[in-house]
């Protein structure tokens with residue numbers, strides 16, 4: 278019996294400066310959806326001779342990881358990697374190589390998708406898988422079990438050499454088995470915005486049509502059928518799940534998506550508490566009224582900045598009027614709102630402009646607001662602009678990606694503000710948003726019917 282372990286790394290050395298650290302820790306525990314998908318696909322493909330386990334270390338430390346590895350002794354390990362925690366990926370792979378030198382170590386996930394060559398060049402693993410992992414990882418297992426040459430698998434970096442382009446298209450999301458919920462401790466999942474527990478996340482679309490200048494979300498779009506979503510919800514409900522957070526980049530990728538999904542939940546008489554991430558430009562008050570009836574309690578909106586001019590400069594393709602309308606429709610329907618905002622954008626020249634963003638968040642009466650420091654991320658339009666304008670040097674990110682600067686602090690747009698200024702502004706506007714009379718009053722009225730474990734109260738107090 279061969280043992281497969283899929284894991285997420287501890288997050289002890291994240292370079293994340295975008296978000297207030299205490300807030301990011303307090304956000305909660307979400308399931309490792311990517312590796313749960315891969316695990317269920319493996320189980321479907323290999324009915325015998327394979328045992329698959331999941332180890333989600335996002336909220337664990339290294340001693341627990343080491344203990345698990347030493348006891349379980351897996352033959353093949355699949356690590357899910359985030360760019361922000363590359364140091365933890367390097368540490369994790371190093372520990373596994375040291376403890377189990379004969380094991381096959383593969384790395385996939387968002388970091389492998391974004392920087393496969395740089396990751397392979399680090400020499401910390403045997404294989405880098407720069408795509409959705411289900412099929413390729415299964416092929417690797419099949420070849421490994423049959424003692425066959427792994428070079429025949431296209432689309433991977435094997436010992437840092439690319440094996441060549443892959444012609445096959447990935448399996449459609451609708452055709453994948455549902456994530457292996459039974460392999461994770463899903464009863465521990467919770468999210469600062471949830472109303473009920475246990476909760477799970479789901480993905481109903483992949484990719485985004487827009488090209489915001491700060492974002493590098495893939496442009497290949499895939500949209501699941503509504504029936505497949507309903508089936509997955511029923512499957513989770515059979516495990517006692519009461520709450521779903523849809524983690525799609527844009528849940529309302531088409532104009533009718535929200536209505537179609539809400540109608541299907543109501544038609545199937547499914548009682549579900551759910552939240553999702555929407556663009557403001559595709560909404561009507563009626564859509565949100567229906568979504569509320571179908572159990573939607575919170576909507577996450579990417580707002581970013583507070584003027585039409587700023588939104589244009591970010592190529593966001595939305596207007597202040599659309600934002601204000603979307604928030605007012607949500608409030609009319611008693612749906613909570615989470616607004617995401619950025620500070621330190623290239624066109625913010627003084628503290629006044631940052632304060633205007635805070636005032637806008639207050640004016641919108643967001644139930645929650647998350648302020649982020651803008652960090653030009655490689656492979657985005659604004660990153661290239663920052664390079665061209667001499668705001669950042671190519672060597673900065675490259676050195677980090679080459680594993681040579683583990684104390685890396687991601688460079689910000691420092692034309693008008695230093696990193697230190699932005700961190701201090703971030704902390705002060707976050708406090709200002711939450712700790713004022715209007716917000717506290719709204720919090721007490723708007724939130725009184727919601728599920729409020731101690732953790733959420735602690736999260737607010739930690740700001």
Ligand code: B12
Nearest residue numbers: 291295310311355356357359360361385386387409410524
């Ligand atoms: C939910 C979420 C979170 C959760 C964590 C969830 C979790 N437990 O994994 C929370 C809120 C904690 C979070 C935090 C952050 N996140 Co986040 N998050 C997401 C989000 C919205 C959904 C993730 C998800 O479930 N996707 C669905 C699954 C099915 O896709 P997947 O995970 O990519 O998995 C597939 C492939 O990647 C691959 N795969 C994944 N793992 C593996 C492993 C192996 C072995 C193989 C072969 C393949 C493979 O196959 C999977 C199945 O097809 C994504 C955006 C998105 N829509 O995906 C961003 C995203 C993952 N987050 C991102 C970022 C930047 C962050 C933060 C840094 C944000 C911030 N500034 O605070 C933090 C900090 C993270 C850190 N390590 O320091 C980026 C990552 C970019 C990168 N290059 O690493 C993403 C892609 C958003 C974006 N477009 O910028 N995040």
Ligand code: SF4
Nearest residue numbers: 485487489492494526
């Ligand atoms: S920020 Fe949102 S809307 Fe813009 S490209 Fe990224 S996912 Fe799409």
